[in-house]
Amino acid sequence: MYDLIIVGARCSGASLAIFLGRLGYNILLVDRATHVGPTLSTHIIGEVDVYQHLRIEKRMNSSGAPFLTRFRVNVDSHLFESDLIVTERAMSVRRELLDSYLMEEVKKLPNIKVELAINIKDVIKSNEKITGVIGIDENGNEKRYQGKVVVGADGRNSTIASLTNARIEQQSSIDELAVLYGYFSGIQPLPVGTIEWYWTKDSIAICNPIDGGKHCIAFMFHPSNFKSWCNVDEFSCKISKLNMLSPRITNLSLEGNLKGIKRINSYVKNTHGEGWVLVGDASANIHPISGVGIDNAICTSEVLAIQLDKYLRNQESWTDVMTEYKKYRDERIYPQFYASQKTQALHKTAITESQNSATSMLCTFPSLAKNLTIRSEAILQILQEDEHE
Ligand SMILES: Cc1cc2nc3c(=O)[nH]c(=O)nc-3n(C[C@H](O)[C@H](O)[C@H](O)COP(=O)(O)OP(=O)(O)OC[C@H]3O[C@@H](n4cnc5c(N)ncnc54)[C@H](O)[C@@H]3O)c2cc1C
Incomplete structure (x- = not known):
C-alpha cells in the first residue's frame, strides 16, 4: 500500500x-x-522560485540555455521591445x-x-x-x-x-492553431537573451535561443496547412521571410527533425x-x-x-x-x-495598409513615439476593456 x-x-x-x-x-x-x-x-520556462524549491535551479543555470530577459514583438515590419516584466528571466531548457x-x-x-x-x-x-x-x-x-x-x-x-x-x-x-518547431543552428543570437514573437500574415512564429548556440523556432498556423509546413524546405523558407530574423541567418541548418502537433x-x-x-x-x-x-x-x-x-x-x-x-x-x-x-483568435485579424502606415509613423517619428509612451496608460486601459468584452 x-x-x-x-x-x-x-x-x-x-x-x-x-x-x-x-x-x-x-x-x-x-x-x-x-x-x-x-x-x-x-x-520556455518563466518561474524562478519553484525550481529553487525543487533544487534543480543550479543545473538549469549551467545547462547552457541563456537567460532570456527581453521580449520582442514583430508586427509585420514593426518592432516592439522591452525588458520582460512578468518574470525576472525566462529560459529555454x-x-x-x-x-x-x-x-x-x-x-x-x-x-x-x-x-x-x-x-x-x-x-x-x-x-x-x-x-x-x-x-x-x-x-x-x-x-x-x-x-x-x-x-x-x-x-x-x-x-x-x-x-x-x-x-x-x-x-x-475556436479552431486552435497547429504548432511545428525545430532546433536550428546558423542564426546569430541577439546581444541580450530575447524571446522573439512574430505576427505574420499566415502564422505566428516564436524564436528563442537554447543551449549549444542554437535557436528553437516554432510556427503556429491553421491546422489545414500542416502537411505543407512539415516540409523542411518550406519551413526554412518561412524562417528566412521573418524580416528581423533573416539578416541574422548565416547558414540555417535544422538539427534533428521538425516536431509538432496538428490538432490541439x-x-x-x-x-x-x-x-x-x-x-x-x-x-x-x-x-x-x-x-x-x-x-x-x-x-x-x-x-x-x-x-x-x-x-x-x-x-x-x-x-x-x-x-x-x-x-x-x-x-x-x-x-x-x-x-x-x-x-489565437487575433491571429486572423489582418492589418490594413493605413494601419501599417500609422504604426510606421509611431515607430519612426521620435515625438510620436514619446507621446505614445506618455499616453500609454490610457491606451492600455482601452485595450484591456476591449479584451474584457
Ligand atoms: C508543441 C508544444 C510546445 C510546448 N511548448 C511549451 C513551452 O514552451 N513552455 C511550456 O511551459 N509548455 C509548453 N508546452 C506544454 C508542456 O509541454 C506541457 O504543459 C507539460 O509537458 C505538461 O507536463 P505534464 O507532466 O503534466 O505532462 P506530460 O509532459 O505530457 O507527461 C505525462 C507523462 O505521463 C506518461 N503517461 C501518459 N499516459 C500514461 C499511462 N497510461 N500510463 C503510464 N504513464 C503514462 C507519459 O509517458 C508522460 O511521461 C508545449 C506543448 C506542446 C505540445
Missing part, C-alpha cells in the same frame, strides 16, 4: 514526487515510457535536460519507487473510491498497485482522467474525486502559445503537495484539501486559458 501513486513521471508527476518524497511519504512513480526523454515542447534533472532528484529519495515501461490501463475501485491502478509491463504482464491516493500526472491524453470520468469544465471554442483541443477539467486527483496537462491543457504549461504543471504540483501532506497526516479532510487545491488551480489556469484563446 503506497501513500501515493503518481501516474506520469514528467514535470508534474516528478515534481510532486520530489515535494512529497522529501516529507518521507511512500510513493510509486509510474510511467509507460522506458526513459523520460524528449517530449513536444518549445521549453530542453525537456530532455529539464526532465532528467527532475529524475535525478527523484532518485535521491529511496522512499520513491520508480516503475518505468508500465502502461496504466485501469483503476482499482472500492465502494466508488479509487484505491489503486492496474498496468501492463513490457512483457504483457499485469501489475496491480494499491495506494491511498492516485494522482493522474499523465498529460493531455490522461488515462486517469478518462477512467475517472473527470468532467470537462471548459473547452476550446485546450480544456480545463475537474481536478478530483474520491481517491484521485489530476495535475499538470491531465487537469488543464492550455494551447502552447501561452508558453506556461511547464511552469503551471510544476507550480500546481507544489500546491497539491502541500494539500496532500495535510490530508495524509490526517490534519484536514479530503474535501477541504481538494477545495483549496482546485481554488489555486482555477485562479491560475482560467485567465491563461482565456488569454490563449484570444491571442
Whole structure:
C-alpha cells in the first residue's frame, strides 16, 4: 500500500514526487515510457522560485540555455521591445535536460519507487473510491498497485482522467492553431537573451535561443496547412521571410527533425474525486502559445503537495484539501486559458495598409513615439476593456 501513486513521471508527476518524497511519504512513480526523454515542447520556462524549491535551479543555470530577459514583438515590419516584466528571466531548457534533472532528484529519495515501461490501463475501485491502478509491463504482464491516493500526472491524453470520468469544465471554442518547431543552428543570437514573437500574415512564429548556440523556432498556423509546413524546405523558407530574423541567418541548418502537433483541443477539467486527483496537462491543457504549461504543471504540483501532506497526516479532510487545491488551480489556469484563446483568435485579424502606415509613423517619428509612451496608460486601459468584452 503506497501513500501515493503518481501516474506520469514528467514535470508534474516528478515534481510532486520530489515535494512529497522529501516529507518521507511512500510513493510509486509510474510511467509507460522506458526513459523520460524528449517530449513536444518549445521549453520556455518563466518561474524562478519553484525550481529553487525543487533544487534543480543550479543545473538549469549551467545547462547552457541563456537567460532570456527581453521580449520582442514583430508586427509585420514593426518592432516592439522591452525588458520582460512578468518574470525576472525566462529560459529555454530542453525537456530532455529539464526532465532528467527532475529524475535525478527523484532518485535521491529511496522512499520513491520508480516503475518505468508500465502502461496504466485501469483503476482499482472500492465502494466508488479509487484505491489503486492496474498496468501492463513490457512483457504483457499485469501489475496491480494499491495506494491511498492516485494522482493522474499523465498529460493531455490522461488515462486517469478518462477512467475517472473527470468532467470537462471548459473547452476550446475556436479552431486552435497547429504548432511545428525545430532546433536550428546558423542564426546569430541577439546581444541580450530575447524571446522573439512574430505576427505574420499566415502564422505566428516564436524564436528563442537554447543551449549549444542554437535557436528553437516554432510556427503556429491553421491546422489545414500542416502537411505543407512539415516540409523542411518550406519551413526554412518561412524562417528566412521573418524580416528581423533573416539578416541574422548565416547558414540555417535544422538539427534533428521538425516536431509538432496538428490538432490541439485546450480544456480545463475537474481536478478530483474520491481517491484521485489530476495535475499538470491531465487537469488543464492550455494551447502552447501561452508558453506556461511547464511552469503551471510544476507550480500546481507544489500546491497539491502541500494539500496532500495535510490530508495524509490526517490534519484536514479530503474535501477541504481538494477545495483549496482546485481554488489555486482555477485562479491560475482560467485567465491563461482565456488569454490563449484570444491571442489565437487575433491571429486572423489582418492589418490594413493605413494601419501599417500609422504604426510606421509611431515607430519612426521620435515625438510620436514619446507621446505614445506618455499616453500609454490610457491606451492600455482601452485595450484591456476591449479584451474584457
Ligand atoms: C508543441 C508544444 C510546445 C510546448 N511548448 C511549451 C513551452 O514552451 N513552455 C511550456 O511551459 N509548455 C509548453 N508546452 C506544454 C508542456 O509541454 C506541457 O504543459 C507539460 O509537458 C505538461 O507536463 P505534464 O507532466 O503534466 O505532462 P506530460 O509532459 O505530457 O507527461 C505525462 C507523462 O505521463 C506518461 N503517461 C501518459 N499516459 C500514461 C499511462 N497510461 N500510463 C503510464 N504513464 C503514462 C507519459 O509517458 C508522460 O511521461 C508545449 C506543448 C506542446 C505540445
